[in-house]
Amino acid sequence: MSQKVTRRQFLNYSLMGVGSFMAAGAILPMGRFALDPLFQGEAQGSMITTSVKTEEITEEPVKVDFSYEQQDAWYTSEVTDFVWVYRDGDNLIALSPICKHLGCTVTWAGDDANPDKFFCPCHNGLYEKNGKNIPGTPPRGPLDQYEVRDSDGFITIGEMFENELV
Structure with a gap:
């Protein structure tokens, strides 16, 4: 037996999915910027x-x-x-x-x-x-x-x- 998705549920799922992708697109670069010093290698030598x-x-x-x-x-x-x-x-x-x-x-x-x-x-x-x-x-x-x-x-x-x- 299959359940039918109502129009309201479809719009809700669609908007939540699109909103999640937009939020991830804004938050991930900021997180990478904040954590960037951890990913940097040590200098080869400063002399x-x-x-x-x-x-x-x-x-x-x-x-x-x-x-x-x-x-x-x-x-x-x-x-x-x-x-x-x-x-x-x-x-x-x-x-x-x-x-x-x-x-x-x-x-x-x-x-x-x-x-x-x-x-x-x-x-x-x-x-x-x-x-x-x-x-x-x-x-x-x-x-x-x-x-x-x-x-x-x-x-x-x-x-x-x-x-x-x-």
């Missing part, structure tokens, strides 16, 4: 090896270029950047070239009046060799530091962090 040999680094800051791949949505590009690296005893120190005042690029010994300091040409900002901003000049804080190591005789650059030398 970037440069072409500069560790033995070339002295107590005078040297510009060390490095490049890495950056992915923006679906577009992957190679970014080239640099750090200022010098030796402090047995330690290697790497400082960011970005001024804390307006984000300009600082240079070592860029000002003839201050040959042993980092100089920001935007507003005549000065930093000491360890990245500490000199009072009376525009910078609001010390230059950031990078993790730096020796890997098989070459400089490797890691993550940026707040200056711990000052």
